[in-house]
Amino acid sequence: MASSPDGNIAFKVTWVYGTHGPFSSPCTSRGREINVVENPRVWCSQQDCPCAEIYHQHGNAGDYWQYHNQNNFDEWPCYDAMAFSRWQFGAGIYHQGANMGKAIPVKHWKQGKFAFLTSREPDKPEAERRIIGAFSVDHMTQHPEWGNVLHAGSVRLRAANFHQAPLYWKYHSQAVGPRWNTGLFRYIPDKEAQVMLKALKRASSASQSVAGFGSASEGGFDGND
Template sequence: MNLLNKKVTHERFGTGSIVDHSDSRIEIDFGEDNKTFVFPDAFEKHLVLQDESAAHSLEEMIREKESERREEELQKEEEKELERKKHELRAEHEKLMKNHKLHPESQMVFWCEPEEKQLAFSKWKVYSGEIKSGKNKGKPNKPSRLHQNSAVLLTERNSDMPEKERKILGVFMVNEEFIGKQSEDGIVPAHSVYRLQLTEQESARMNFWNYYVNEKSPEKMTWNTGKYRYFDNTMMAQILRDLASLKKDPEEQELAQQFFEHFCKMNQIMDQELPQPDGALMRKS
């Protein structure tokens, strides 16, 4: 908008002529002295354009700028409110972490169906399934034992194979901010760093029942219903230790070792004192 040489009137300085202006400043020659004003704000209070056409265009500009200013203020308020809510969530999270006591079986083993396996490794998350009976039937299962010390073991068993052939496909720590007790959708997301997928050859060497045993029925290897079950923290540490030894790619091996060390730290496990696997399959042999 070109306002050069346009006449203006000021309530105190009288009539002047615009000699320079930018997006934020305007300079006016009042004869004896030049004055600089904030543009276009000064036209809302002190200055009046004598050119009606230019004045109309300027009013439109002022309205647009005011609208933009209100939007910016609204956005700042929304950002401020969002930050306040984040602060409250962080405070609540820190409180839960402070009061959290390690459960000895706070690890999850998940049964991947063929269509779920692809999703698990592409999106790095699993769905804990739905409640099958009772007043909450149809609602997502709440993985209440999972916390920041928890990992999720991904396994599969082909329908034509016995349960003892269940293989380990991969593993991930839960997301850094995840707390199972607060989960409402049954989705368990992975940690941003600690996640491992096994090759077919590696998976063939990692049998789940080498590590897992149901102490109530140690001679049985059964998984009849449910998408997941909880298991012992020490068993998961044994699996992670063996994965670190199994990986041959230097980068994957380094990540697996870091994963193992992080897990032991989070679960207060001394890796030097970790026993050898003693799962149901090991006891049978």
């Protein structure tokens, strides 16, 4: 019988075209145009996504926070935009099929293990997916609209420069090669997690930084505010 996963998780993070660089805020109007229409992402293109609403109902005009309250967790558009401000991420909601609207289960997370945030620039192949951040997992909550949400513990790492961030597929191997296919997350064995962390720590300590990347920030949502 196969052993259960070690409890580490790698998330697929949608590229966010922030105002001051990648992942610095919800998408700009140009970012919304790309993720909603030109290269539609699963959540971004849903009619109940706040970014899609701005695009279709408000002519895609203005900054996201003109329409929403930044201090209200429920008014953020996605996990991806708040990954480095709230330090949490989740498995999402089923968008089709018999389980539509239900939270996608995260059965094998473990307290003290690590969640890795991975992404790639839209014009790059899957082989160039990079580990842009990671956090130790403190606890999980279930939100009625966001599903199962993993919250960061004391360890929070963020690549100083996206272009120098570790390549995900260099450290995670599978028989079919660099192919993510469906699903928002994958379980990572301890052996791979350890080398990913070492590589990310080196990238996080780099003196050079670019807009949208830098040192870890504090903050988070504990499910009660």
